[in-house]
Ligand SMILES: CC(=O)SCCNC(=O)CCNC(=O)[C@H](O)C(C)(C)COP(=O)(O)OP(=O)(O)OC[C@H]1O[C@@H](n2cnc3c(N)ncnc32)[C@H](O)[C@@H]1OP(=O)(O)O
């Protein structure tokens with residue numbers, strides 16, 4: 001039987017500490033339900049003494065969220081322990097987590113006390129916490145920079161006072177994996193009552209080692225990892241839950257431990273945390289980043305199409321990602337194009353791959369990603385010529401000020417004939433879009449609108465990216481101009497031209513079927 005490693009999620013405590021705006025009570029409740037679906041063992045959900053709102057949030061989660069033990073954080077101070085104990089009263093399983101710093105640096109400069117004083121405060125706090133629950137965790141803050149002998153003294157005293165979990169945090173993300181493992185071994189071998197407690201680790205990512213340190217600690221005998229979804233937390237963040245959980249799942253053969261995490265819930269939880277916490281996930285983030293299961297180069301795509309595990313060590317579905325993604329770019333090869341066209345219902349006899357690939361590369365070099373509708377257009381028109389576009393921008397005039405609604409006039413050459421319309425809106429971009437809608441007679445739904453500066457300083461160009469929906473399909477338009485309204489209008493006109501081309505492709509397809 002393999003050992004279980006407990007997963008202690010602290011997204012709603014340490015993770016929340018890093019946010020620009022604290023989470024509301026409702027946000028916390030929603031996320032607490034999501035985190036409990038991951039089947040974590042313990043959820044640290046706040047610091048009840050810190051504010052009335054945090055006290056209420058912890059109290060509500062304790063009453064409403066079933067499954068994991070609900071935990072609150074408290075300094076080794078009487079009023080913190082009472083606040084924590086009171087807030088957790090409604091929980092089926094409750095844990096009080098109390099802590100005090102033990103490193104010489106923190107003792108001297110922050111707490112301004114000796115290790116003996118800190119030890120006495122810890123003993124008092126743990127004994128007080130035990131009046132509320134049998135499940136008390138004690139942390140030696142900044143353990144990573146604390147001499148091993150000092151850690152042994154305070155840990156032994158904490159266990160004698162009634163702590164059943166001992167956490168040794170690398171609070172400032174300073175230590176290396178071998179040093180961290182050595183610390184865990186030292187504590188296991190030199191604290192006489194250590195068998196009465198579970199050893200826990202809590203790593204920060206200042207040097208990018210939080211996950212590696214946590215795994216090294218597990219290999220040295222730690223049996224609880226403290227972590228957060230997407231690795232959010234103070235400064236560079238905490239150890240990421242999804243990464244350690246998947247390391248222990250995918251490398252059980254080597255690590256010989258397991259967790260109870262329901263990995264299929266990971267992606268959903270990650271997206272909710274990113275959204276509610278307003279902390280986007282970087283695209284290349286392991287496990288949950290947008291590119292974690294995306295393949296963009298021809299050799300990789302060919303490999304994955306032949307056998308998925310050539311370039312995927314885990315199936316995307318294992319972490320709740322619906323499927324992998326094969327991006328078509330100028331680094332793609334013929335195999336992926338053929339595969340995509342087969343998925344779209346084409347047979348090899350419908351196109352000449354060599355000439356299609358040539359057009360594909362030309363387009364991919366020009367615009368980056370090639371979409372399905374581009375491929376189809378290439379089949380029907382062989383190549384895409386901008387001069388054939390139905391809608392060509394002639395001019396845009398927009399005016400706005402802080403006191404009245406904005407207005408815009410747009411002129412578009414439609415099959416060579418100038419059409420112009422004026423409209424108003426909440427801002428000049430909206431007004432211009434309404435004017436375009438009037439000219440084209442078609443309403444599109446803007447799903448995403450992104451504005452970026454290309455270049456430096458005030459002379460930089462505005463780049464607008466629009467994802468718009470029309471008739472169930474999505475279209476991507478990009479516009480670049482010194483004026484951001486013009487960039488927006490150019491991006492939108494691109495969308496209308498893509499819709500026009502898709503409509504032409506679809507009527508050609510029907511004619512071909514009929515004839
Ligand atoms: C490593 C970590 O992540 S620890 C958790 C960090 N999280 C937070 O700090 C979020 C919640 N914190 C808060 O709301 C506030 O800081 C409070 C309510 C805890 C305290 O607020 P204040 O009383 O105004 O104190 P302030 O935050 O300015 O200073 C902290 C005080 O706690 C002391 N302290 C710090 N850690 C501990 C501890 N573990 N045990 C006892 N006292 C401690 C400090 O020495 C300082 O004491 P001093 O006032 O005697 O100098």
Ligand SMILES: CC(C)C(=O)C(=O)O
Pocket residue numbers: 014073099139140141142167169170171172202204
């Ligand atoms: C409170 C403790 C566990 C902490 O967050 C840290 O040391 O980083």
Ligand SMILES: [Mg+2]
Pocket residue numbers: 014169171202204234
């Ligand atoms: Mg921390």
